[in-house]
Amino acid sequence: MNNVQKEDFLRFAAHFDGSALRGSRIMVTGATGLLGSCMVRCLQALNEQQQLHISIISVVRNLEKATQLLGAATPQHQYYVYDFAASLPFLPDEAPTHIIHFAAPTASRYFVEHPAETFTTVLDGTRTLLEYARRHAVQSVVYASTLEVYGTVYDDSTPLTEDRQGFLDPMDTRSSYPMAKRAAECLCHAYAAEYGLPVRIARLAQTFGAGVAADDNRVFAQFARAIIDSRDIELHTTGELSRCYCYTTDAMAAMLCLATQGESGRAYNIANEETYISIVDMARMLCHEFNPIVQVVVNLTEGMGYSPTTKLRLDTGRMQALGWKPAYGMREMFARLIESIKQDQQ
DSSP states (O other): OOHHHHHHHHHHHHHOOOGGGTTOEEEEESTTSHHHHHHHHHHHHHHHHHOOOOEEEEEESOHHHHHHHHOSOBTTEEEEEOOTTSOOOOOOSSOOSEEEEOOSOOOHHHHHHOHHHHHHHHHHHHHHHHHHHHHHTOSEEEEEEEGGGGOBOOOOSSOBOTTOOOBOOTTSGGGHHHHHHHHHHHHHHHHHHHHOOOEEEEEEOEEEOTTOOTTOOSHHHHHHHHHHHTOOEEESSOOOOEEEEEEHHHHHHHHHHHHHHOOTTOEEEESEEEEEEEHHHHHHHHHHHHOTTOOEEEOOOSOSOOOOOOEEOBOOHHHHTTTOOOOOOHHHHHHHHHHHHHHHHO
16 A cells, blocks of 8 residues: 555545444455445545544455455455355355445446346346345445446536436447446345335446556556656547536545445435546647646447547535535645556656
């Protein structure tokens, strides 16, 4: 963990009121991913600074990778090895108070190359977790969804509220991911409506920050590395896709807020509304702000697995009504990401 990440978690614990989580047991699935590992470290920071005595259960596929990333198991931090793609019984020894469910494929190329596995892992894995939560009477489940469930939207004159939907083509291979996320959201709502399960849906904007892996191939990571290496930013599309973004620890604060305050069966947009920007304008902004030597070059390429051109300007009023608001804007998000990558390269 580099110094930027350490500062992130210290700031998080200094500003987030975790008193409602005191003494709870929180299960985090996908705990070795960017967001899952960030959640674990935020909870650890809350324990250290606020003495909340939260017990953490990290659900991981690879124990060796997990311990290298998050440290050896302790009485307050246990591991449960499980692969949501394997369709095996999910039987952790200790039932949690709250579940934060991140586990899912995240790479666009994987969605295109393995659409069947993408869809079934997202949907079947979510059902497995919801059944476990129903049997063990947890206090809350927070499901990590995505702004991609909105599909293709062209009119950004009015921010998207949670009750609106754009078009998704089920015959498009790339739709395996957003269609599965939509279906999983529907399943979450069904469990809330039929069984009274306290499940809340976090529709995350594209979320990034310090700690992004060196091999992460998402656009924000590619752009940051180009800035560091003084390489031109190469776009494989026209870059007209526009969306909102969110910093990692801001998203963690929102999800923990949902765990204790969210309404069952409801979806909540999580984003910094002020970060709404197109891909090409984001690339130009980075060049201007961080490295004027770098140029933006368009090299149209098919088959890269990118999501279709859409304009996802999110309304976060429902989330902010719970008292949450983001702390990081676009420039600071990238400044911290870039410095984090530099430190990891040293």
